[in-house]
Amino acid sequence: MKGVTPVLSAIAPLNMVKFKEGDKPSAHGGNPDAFADVKAGKTQHFAWAFDWTKGGCGFGFTGFHFFANMTNDSFRTTMLNGVAWVSGLEIPAGGIASKTPAQAELDAMMTVARGAGAMPVGHAKPVLETPLMMAKNPKPRLIDIDVAIKNAKELYLVASDQGRISCDWASWIEPRLILADGKGIDVTTLKWKGEERGYGRTQIGKNNAGGPIQVEDQVYANGIGTHASSTIAYDFPAGVERFTAKGAIDDGGMVRAGKLSDAAMRFHISTALLR
Amino acid sequence: MKSLLALAFLTAAAFAQPRDIFDYTGQNNAAAGTKRLVFIAAKGTHGGGGQHEFFAGASYLARRINETYPQAFSVVYPENNWPKDLTKADAIILLLNHGGKAADDVNIKAACDRGAGFAAIHYGVEAFSAKDEWYDHMRLVWR
Known part of the structure; x- marks a missing residue:
């Protein structure tokens, strides 16, 4: 443990020591050296600081499973101090002062981090946002999307979850890139460069869930099914002028x-990430 | 003296700029001497809401650091917009479900070799495939 x-x-x-030989406590567990130490009742370190002889500092902390731990002053200050210390910032006596966040504030932070009511964070301002769609206020079921995206180099199709990932079955129906000559490129034939849901x-x-894309009992063979909060990213072919599609809450998410159901989402079109 | 005062004022003004945790360009263009902290955080949650809230956690830490230190400029990158340029980073802080991608990242290695600080929270400390050398530059070694 030098340094x-x-x-x-x-x-x-x-x-922790009840596991049989060879068992893993979790998908992450199973380091045989650590396991032997735990069985032997040896002290384990779950936060540590490392001063490297080559310059630069390190801080490791295995905690922070629960966001609510941030309401513990000692826990929160340890994290802040560790981050500041590795950055070469001076730690005040008594540690970095911060107000104890209320659970309601933590809830708000989590909601914002998930992109409630707006684009998920990290995206540039969208070129188009649909009105809020909700299962509980189900008209219209399909929203027509038609937006000019000339000169864009990337396309991000985003369905935001409005703060709660709940039954948010989002479907992009008949998505098309329209070229200057009016021809359409079927987006479902393009390979996306990344997606998350x-x-x-x-x-x-x-x-x-693998079933047909369906809205008001009508099946749409051409489309992309996903679940908010979702982003599907493409690099653009040259010469694209517009993007068109229909956005819908899929029938699969409507009723529980x-x-x-609680399904609620907006569809957003963005042409860049923040850089 | 007058010019010194002006310089001091300008410097203070530069530090007084609002430092948004998603303003990557602003961090890059910040005044010399600014401590640049780069957080990389996984979005979403697993195991239920309130657990592994790494993006919210990183955003909280970054904002508190910016509030506490006028000379610090923290930004947060979501994992799906992984930072490519770390040549000015003074520290890299991971809040991830697995550190493997960071272990393979040549830019992080270069930054650490240059003397940038490094911190890893929760499963960010772990990289199944990493070689011992990785743990060296991640500063997590105790051989």
Whole structure:
């Protein structure tokens, strides 16, 4: 442990040593050296600082599973101090002062981080945003999207979850890039360069659970099914002038236990990430 | 003396600029001597809301650092917009579900070799495939 200063240390509780030989406590577990130490009741370090002889500092902390831990002053200050210390910032006596956040403030931070009511963070201002679509206020079920995107080099199709990932089955129906000569390129034939979603899978011609894309009982063979909060990113072919599609809450997300669900989303078109 | 005062004023004004945690260009163009912190955080959550809220956590830490230190400019990159230019970074802070991508990142290695600080939170400390050399430049070694 040359150069390492343990910051937080503990002996693992007994239930950590009940695993049989070869068992892994979780997908992340299973380091045999660590496991042997835990079984032997040796002290484990879960926060540490490292002063490197070659210059530069390191701080490791295995905690922060629960966001609510931020309401613990000691926990929060340890994280702030560690981050400031590796950055070469001077730590005031008593540590970096910060107000104890209320749970409501943490809830708001999580909501913002998930892109509630707007684009997920990290995207440039969208060139188009649809009105809010909700299962509980279900008209119109399809929203026509038609937006000029001349000279754009990238396309980001975003479905935001309005703060809660719940039944947000989002479908992009018949997405097209329109060229100057009026010809359309079927976006479902393009290979996306990246995608992410709040749940399930993003799929061509299927909803996020693998069934047909369907709105008001009509099946749409051509489309992309996903689940908000979702982003699908493409690099552009040359000469594109417009993007058109229909955005919809898929039938699969509309009803839960016989009632209209909590599904709520907006569709956004962006042509860049913030850089 | 007058010019010195003007310089001091200009410097203070430069530091007084609002430092937005997603203003990557602003961080890059910040005054000399600015401490540039680069957070890389996984978005979303798993295991239920309130767990592994790395993006919210990084955003919180970055904002507090910017509030506390006028000479610091922290930005947060979502994992899907991974920073490519770390040539000015004074520290790289990971809040991730796995550190593997960072372990393979040549720009992070270069920054650490140059003397940038490094911090890893939660599963960011872990990289299944990493070689011992990685743990050296990640400063997580205790051989």
